[in-house]
Amino acid sequence: MNNLLRPLTLSGVLLFLGLPLCAPSTAAGDALPRTVQKALKHHKLESHALSLAAIPLNGPGQATTYNADVSVNPASTMKLVTTYAALELLGPAHQWQTEFYADGPIREGVLNGNLYLKGGGDPKLNMEKLWLLLRDLRAHGVQTVSGDLVLDRSHFVQPQLPEFDDDGGDETRPFLVAPDSLLINLNAQRFTTRNELGRVYISTEPPIESVRIDNRVRSLPASKTCSAWPEVHYKPIRQSDGVTVVVSGELAQGCDHQHYLSVLDHASYAGGAVRSIWQELGGQILGNDRIDAVPEDARMLVRAQSPALTEIIRDINKYSNNTMAKQLFLSLGAEFRTSADPDDAMAAQRVIRQWLARKGIKSSHLVMENGSGLSRAERVSARGMAQLLQDAWRSPYAAEFISSMPLAAMDGTMRKRLRSTSVAGKAHIKTGTLNNVRAIAGYSRDVNGNTWAVVAILNHPRPYGASAVLDQVLLDLYQQPKSQRNTARR
Incomplete structure (x- = not known):
């Protein structure tokens, strides 16, 4: 862009x-x-x-x-x-690979150990591809992970490049997202604000637990046409345990508004997206999220290939x-x-x-x-x-x-x-x-x-x-x- x-x-x-x-x-x-x-x-x-x-x-x-x-x-x-x-x-x-590994045995639906997600630098690992990869993991017999979700982001040797902040310093704009070995869905979240019968609802995709919504949008009476640029504003506030996005402004009944933001770092987004989909699939991860390399003795469970x-x-x-x-x-x-x-x-x-x-x-x-x-x-x-x-x-x-x-x-x-x-x-x-x-x-x-x-x-x-x-x-x-x-x- x-x-x-x-x-x-x-x-x-x-x-x-x-x-x-x-x-x-x-x-x-x-x-x-x-x-x-x-x-x-x-x-x-x-x-x-x-x-x-x-x-x-x-x-x-x-x-x-x-x-x-x-x-x-x-x-x-x-x-x-x-x-x-x-x-x-x-x-x-040429294709890129994204893989899940395990360092423990799987018994009766429980992976007794840690689950590793190894990024291979895929530029187009979107939510649909991640969902299919996790479906494959479920089909492999995993329902509950007793250990941690470990993110391996070691594929790239990252450069220390200057940040591009020449247009107001708003680092949440999706076009400013930096590259990463484990880039999921371009690290962007879609916020949808809609007014149904005078009540304003706000949803996010993916629905990551550490991103909370403070809904301050005022409902307006129904209009014959919805404005192409409604007065809806999104302000992220970073906190120790995540991000609260304050959504303010006004929206007429029967109208909706979509906005994209990148409010989390790569690791928080990747971990949150995996947990969100895994929960929808009926799975659990009992441990924490952390960053580390896949051990040499870990075994690969499932793999996803990028588009050509x-x-x-x-x-x-x-x-x-x-x-x-x-x-x-x-x-x-x-x-x-x-x-x-x-x-x-x-x-x-x-x-x-x-x-x-x-x-x-x-x-x-x-x-x-x-x-x-x-x-x-x-x-x-x-x-x-x-x-x-x-x-x-x-x-x-x-x-x-x-x-x-x-x-x-x-x-x-x-x-x-x-x-x-x-x-x-x-x-x-x-x-x-x-x-x-x-x-x-x-x-x-x-x-x-x-x-x-x-x-x-x-x-x-x-x-x-x-x-x-x-x-x-x-x-x-x-x-x-x-x-x-x-x-x-x-």
Whole structure:
């Protein structure tokens, strides 16, 4: 999901990172299309704030570059680097595993010992998958666990990365959830507030015992239509034994409101979710929750496999899921970690740079922090990103990579853009949005049916209207001179 940053100048970031300050530069003869220049002027944006690279892939056309070698913040278009690297390095059929272990015997429905849940870094271990895994555990003959529920979160060597708190410091927003070896349901809880016949009810999913509700919502008379943005507010208050969420505001009869929050740490959420489902299935866990590694002599009881990587990257790119992208980034590090790597983020950076070098793609402008683009530090150049897209076009996994991106005017983060235009349905484009960044990167067809790799990234303290400028880049790219073959058909 695309998210917000406080305004930050590029020069300030480069100085902070110790990177050289690059003045805007263009090759001889390079110039922005007039329609794009006009759009920039209309929205009062300087042309040097835009970096552009467009490369024809399977037909005639003149490549266009503008400020293409300037180091810029790519926002969520950075996910294309992470997902393409994962496709080639892990393989499109790669899966993650989540397992339950026991360290004692099972007699008459009782596991006489501890139950271990070992996370394998699955980016998409949702409540449905967890329910099925626990159903398998019940089918294995377990009803009561006499010992503890032990959470093994050792799969990743976690990096110490700065928290992203540039938009008010509200760490409960789900898009800020950090990666974890045992990530369940993206660590998010859904709060549903509904007014039935003048009485307000609030429920949570999953219903975790340590998350309590303080219902202060006032009931309003029934209305002909329910507001799309009702006045319902959620304020978590952390306590020693959990979290109380104060829900206030007002809601009309017959209306409801849903809101997602991440109010628990990973271990508390995982333990609470397991216990909630296990109780619904008629089971008991008599001991406490704790964090520890699975003993070597423990035996595996049941295992769940994640969806294949191709499905994972579709969720990441279509909907710009930051947490899943970070999870995938660390998975690359964990897969290829060496003793010289201090953590899995550093391992992932090393592996991706080596992979790019083998392809002959220069990565001098590339700075990766978490692989999601939700960062003030991450950097690319438009030319480097376009070269990566050009290489991906020739990859055996090109179809999987391209189809993971939003389709203009149809789905994902592009579903509301370029509607009723010539580009609708003809471009697979990853978007990127931060407070000081607007970006697009992907593939787009022209009027002749030929495909281009296109990257357009605008870094500006106030990029208002920049999305319209980037849409104009795609519209202008579509209007290539008509080929003789297309003219003859007419």
